Amino acid sequence: MSMERELQILWAAIVAYVLGGVLSIVGVVLRRHPERTVMGFLAAGLTLHTVSIGLRWARLEHGPFITMFEILSSNVWSLMVVFLLAYWRMPRIRATAAVVMPVLFVMMGWLMLSHPGEGFFPPTYRTPWLFIHIGMAKVFMGAMLVALGVAGVILLRRAGIGVQKFERLPDDKRLDELAFRCLAIALIFDTLMLITGAIWAQDAWGRYWAWDPLETWSFITWLLLAIALHIRVTFKPSPHRTAWLVVAVFVLGFVTFFGVPFISESPHKGAV
Amino acid sequence: MIVLPSRSRQDGESARTMPTFTALLRSLASLRLTLVLLAVLGVAILLAYQSESWRSWPLAVPLAALSINLLAAVGTNGIFRRQLPLLIFHLALVALLLLVAAGRLSYLKGTLELAEGATFEGRLVTTDAGPFHLGNLAAVRFVNEGFAIDYARGLRRGPTRNAVSWVDEQGRRRQDVIGDQHPLKIKGYRFYTSFNKGFAPVFLWAPERGEAQLGAVHLPAYPKHELNQAQEWSPPGSRAPVWIMLKFDEKLLDPSGPSTFRLPEKYSLVVRFGERRVELQPGQSLDLPDGRLEFRELKTWMGYDVFYDWTLPWLAAASLAAVLSLGWHFWRKFAAKPWDA
Ligand code: HEM
Numbered sequence: 001m002s003m004e005r006e007l008q009i010l011w012a013a014i015v016a017y018v019l020g021g022v023l024s025i026v027g028v029v030l031r032r033h034p035e036r037t038v039m040g041f042l043a044a045g046l047t048l049h050t051v052s053i054g055l056r057w058a059r060l061e062h063g064p065f066i067t068m069f070e071i072l073s074s075n076v077w078s079l080m081v082v083f084l085l086a087y088w089r090m091p092r093i094r095a096t097a098a099v100v101m102p103v104l105f106v107m108m109g110w111l112m113l114s115h116p117g118e119g120f121f122p123p124t125y126r127t128p129w130l131f132i133h134i135g136m137a138k139v140f141m142g143a144m145l146v147a148l149g150v151a152g153v154i155l156l157r158r159a160g161i162g163v164q165k166f167e168r169l170p171d172d173k174r175l176d177e178l179a180f181r182c183l184a185i186a187l188i189f190d191t192l193m194l195i196t197g198a199i200w201a202q203d204a205w206g207r208y209w210a211w212d213p214l215e216t217w218s219f220i221t222w223l224l225l226a227i228a229l230h231i232r233v234t235f236k237p238s239p240h241r242t243a244w245l246v247v248a249v250f251v252l253g254f255v256t257f258f259g260v261p262f263i264s265e266s267p268h269k270g271a272v
Numbered sequence: 273m274i275v276l277p278s279r280s281r282q283d284g285e286s287a288r289t290m291p292t293f294t295a296l297l298r299s300l301a302s303l304r305l306t307l308v309l310l311a312v313l314g315v316a317i318l319l320a321y322q323s324e325s326w327r328s329w330p331l332a333v334p335l336a337a338l339s340i341n342l343l344a345a346v347g348t349n350g351i352f353r354r355q356l357p358l359l360i361f362h363l364a365l366v367a368l369l370l371l372v373a374a375g376r377l378s379y380l381k382g383t384l385e386l387a388e389g390a391t392f393e394g395r396l397v398t399t400d401a402g403p404f405h406l407g408n409l410a411a412v413r414f415v416n417e418g419f420a421i422d423y424a425r426g427l428r429r430g431p432t433r434n435a436v437s438w439v440d441e442q443g444r445r446r447q448d449v450i451g452d453q454h455p456l457k458i459k460g461y462r463f464y465t466s467f468n469k470g471f472a473p474v475f476l477w478a479p480e481r482g483e484a485q486l487g488a489v490h491l492p493a494y495p496k497h498e499l500n501q502a503q504e505w506s507p508p509g510s511r512a513p514v515w516i517m518l519k520f521d522e523k524l525l526d527p528s529g530p531s532t533f534r535l536p537e538k539y540s541l542v543v544r545f546g547e548r549r550v551e552l553q554p555g556q557s558l559d560l561p562d563g564r565l566e567f568r569e570l571k572t573w574m575g576y577d578v579f580y581d582w583t584l585p586w587l588a589a590a591s592l593a594a595v596l597s598l599g600w601h602f603w604r605k606f607a608a609k610p611w612d613a
Contacts, residue, residue: 090611120424123431123452181611184602191598195591202584203453206464206577207381216321220314227310234303 009052016045021101028098066119072111082142096149129200136193147182151243176239217256301344357601364594375583386416387472387488414438468575470494479563515544
């Protein structure tokens with residue numbers, strides 16, 4: 001099948017995501033609850049997106065891990081999977097979609113602007129560690145995204161913007177607890193990502209650590225997570241302060257994931 | 273919390289020193305200090321990233337301080353006694369740190385090149401080792417039995433398949449195909465194939481006095497230095513520098529389609545010596561002032577990276593302990609209350 005068909009399906013998926021996302025924002029603004037429709041759109045988008053990625057995978061005989069287009073596409077996909085799961089399983093925080101979806105819109109816009117051409121799949125990528133390492137990274141970012149949605153609501157409420165609009169959500173204290181749990185999950189998977197990355201790097205490049213940009217920034221992100229959790233136990237900060245910490249970790253994680261591969265041509269400097 | 277032993281009240285000396293010691297330990301265990309040190313470590317990591325010269329003390333100092341901070345906390349903060357997984361997690365972090373430090377003191381990193389059929393005899397081209405490297409590289413032997421590499425369109429290198437053989441501890445001859453993420457492991461050393469490889473003319477050098485010797489000269493890496501397949505070198509024991517160049521017209525690796533690394537079918541070896549220039553075919557020879565040089569055949573050579581770090585399996589174990597205990601800690605904590613916020 002041709003690349004055009006894959007792209008058409010991808011665009012259809014994005015349209016479904018955008019409809020779901022816009023509807024969730026409108027729902028919050030108008031204080032309506034079109035939650036089943038939102039979930040339907042997001043699930044439809046995810047299904048189409050899965051088909052598009054699957055077709056590309058079959059055509060190129062490798063997964064979406066090489067070019068910026070592929071990295072963005074597979075991350076929008078995995079973030080949608082995690083968020084949809086949270087949306088489905090935690091009905092009380094569904095309105096966080098109004099915070100989360102705009103972040104995903106940015107990624108989708110970037111995805112549409114990036115070049116869908118084929119990249120080179122280096123020999124060192126032919127290993128199960130590829131999936132394990134990237135899988136851990138995706139769960140980490142997914143947990144951070146859910147945390148960001150929750151933190152966003154806390155901050156919007158504090159800014160006086162969403163006090164009534166978000167009234168159906170739990171109070172700040174409970175949101176804070178949820179954001180903290182997401183941070184904890186993020187730390188576990190970030191740790192796993194670093195460990196599996198080091199094991200793979202030892203095999204592929206003969207060293208477990210070499211200060212390449214992605215390694216270094218991932219480590220700093222991990223450290224910031226540790227700092228955030230320690231600030232929580234040391235100072236017991238108010239929910240909105242914790243929310244800022246969540247935003248900081250998310251931004252650093254986001255810049256590491258999508259900013260660093262953007263400036264160096266391969267995901268890792270030593271990859272090819 | 274440390275409970276002072278009652279005997280210290282009777283002993284005037286320790287009654288004065290113990291509380292100050294405990295107080296000191298408590299202040300060393302401060303969680304605020306942890307935050308400051310973690311932030312300092314973050315800055316140190318950024319410096320280390322910028323420059324190689326910042327990769328030892330600037331990292332070691334905050335890491336050592338964090339360890340002291342943590343060990344003081346383990347000694348004085350009751351939470352570590354109440355929460356075993358949290359204790360294991362933090363101790364695993366200290367273990368990781370000590371292992372990395374030990375690894376830095378005893379590692380070895382190096383490169384070597386071997387022509388097809390040649391045996392590694394413990395000599396490296398470049399070496400970088402910690403001050404306490406105790407491995408026995410001199411005793412390691414293996415033979416490069418030749419390699420195959422396929423290239424995709426655009427000269428994109430596919431997997432490297434390098435046949436190697438060696439004699440194991442029991443004296444049995446062993447064989448394997450290594451390449452990319454599959455190194456050869458002998459006596460704790462890991463040998464990785466590298467992108468560095470090329471052609472190696474093999475010579476028989478018969479000096480006027482002494483025994484004839486067979487040896488290979490490694491030409492610059494191919495295809496990296498495709499246009500410079502020349503090398504100047506002197507036969508062993510000879511003072512005369514000889515310049516050689518591999519000459520062939522074929523396109524060995526074709527960017528427009530798939531191809532395989534191979535020897536040229538037709539080639540000759542240009543040899544320049546002083547004012548003289550001759551072209552040799554395999555089997556032909558040339559008389560030099562202090563001996564006779566015969567061009568035997570053309571082979572390939574492979575460049576290897578070697579790495580030694582005995583801490584690797586322990587690092588893996590400590591990492592596993594860290595992540596499992598972290599998971600355990602949070603599992604226990606979160607299972608106590610329901611998830612739906
Ligand atoms: C980069 C290194 C470190 C990481 C990743 C880390 C991570 C963590 C994590 C995840 C928790 C659990 C938080 C919770 O359950 O809410 C924790 C708690 C704790 N950490 Fe660390 N830690 C590090 C270094 C240290 C150091 C150097 C100390 C030394 C004082 C320390 C002392 C503690 C203490 C006392 C607690 C328990 C706090 C409480 O629950 O009251 N940690 N740490």
